[in-house]
Amino acid sequence: MAKTPHYDEKRMELTEHLAELRMRIIRSLFYVLVGAVLAYQVFTPIYNFLYQPLAKQIERLDKQRVVANAASSNKIVFGPDGRIYIPPLHNPPTYQDIENLRELVIWGLQHPGQKPVIGDVFRNFHEMFLVRLKLSLLFGFILVIPFVLWEAAAFVLPALTPEERRPLRLMFPISVFLLLFGVVVAYVTMFYAMGWFLSYLSDFPPGATLMQDPNDYIVFMVKMMAAFGVAFQLPVVLMAGTYLGIVNSKSLIKQWRWGVLIAVVGGLLTPSNDIISWTLMVIPLLVLYFGSYFLVRLVEWIKIRDQARASRSQQPRPGTA
Numbered sequence: 001m002a003k004t005p006h007y008d009e010k011r012m013e014l015t016e017h018l019a020e021l022r023m024r025i026i027r028s029l030f031y032v033l034v035g036a037v038l039a040y041q042v043f044t045p046i047y048n049f050l051y052q053p054l055a056k057q058i059e060r061l062d063k064q065r066v067v068a069n070a071a072s073s074n075k076i077v078f079g080p081d082g083r084i085y086i087p088p089l090h091n092p093p094t095y096q097d098i099e100n101l102r103e104l105v106i107w108g109l110q111h112p113g114q115k116p117v118i119g120d121v122f123r124n125f126h127e128m129f130l131v132r133l134k135l136s137l138l139f140g141f142i143l144v145i146p147f148v149l150w151e152a153a154a155f156v157l158p159a160l161t162p163e164e165r166r167p168l169r170l171m172f173p174i175s176v177f178l179l180l181f182g183v184v185v186a187y188v189t190m191f192y193a194m195g196w197f198l199s200y201l202s203d204f205p206p207g208a209t210l211m212q213d214p215n216d217y218i219v220f221m222v223k224m225m226a227a228f229g230v231a232f233q234l235p236v237v238l239m240a241g242t243y244l245g246i247v248n249s250k251s252l253i254k255q256w257r258w259g260v261l262i263a264v265v266g267g268l269l270t271p272s273n274d275i276i277s278w279t280l281m282v283i284p285l286l287v288l289y290f291g292s293y294f295l296v297r298l299v300e301w302i303k304i305r306d307q308a309r310a311s312r313s314q315q316p317r318p319g320t321a
Helices: 014-041 043-072 095-110 127-143 145-159 162-203 214-231 234-243 249-254 256-268 275-314
Strands: 118-120 210-212
Touching (some): 014 043, 014 127, 014 145, 043 127, 043 162, 043 214, 162 275, 214 275, 256 275
Parallel strands (some): 118 210
């Protein structure tokens, strides 16, 4: 007679499960608190990192505005970096050198277009602290995600059989990689999306200035990164569907139109709703959908291998009743 497979299992009462769950939630909150305190100490580098996509476009637009204001003067020359070029002075300075400097000063006073295209604006006295607190909590949670996931795994895994745990060992690292990859793609996308958004500033009268609320900007950046990170979990969802018998490699290719529809809808659901973000969301999703074919084939091969091993283990050995 074949032996019934067994695994380590600890029976617990409902109250014991609830007590363990409460303990692990308290630990996770403590981890987040510690991470938030650490992130609070390095708020400036974190904020500058998130602000970089907007800062690059602001610098570019500022240079364009200065050059445009100088178009009326044929004596103002700009260098490759967009700054006003000051010719070298003689020693001692000549009368022409002094006249050139005087014209530069007069031109600068008459063309106030060098003021920034954008400025940070806080509408309430407490918003500076709230922005720092919100960003610290967010990045504090990101810092301690491994510990929080470990607490969740320690609570859930004992209730799973070895067969149920095996898919998680494959899907979890792929899920983490795709999450980080999605966040990176979102961050890079923002450099182009900000340029597209700010390009509409030229449609308004000269001197129009954007006064940006840092709180809104941070929320927008976090939403975009979260949207890309979640959308890039498509291969993991398809792998889970294969383990459950809902998806297979043949239907994945045969129903390719569904993949295109998923990519298009995913692009439409981006928080920014601009063409740049939509394009940079749709193209990776299409690649991930068709690339998932190989991951689905891998899962199918693993299922066939496990079924073959299980059938061999259930066969009675020769000479046994």
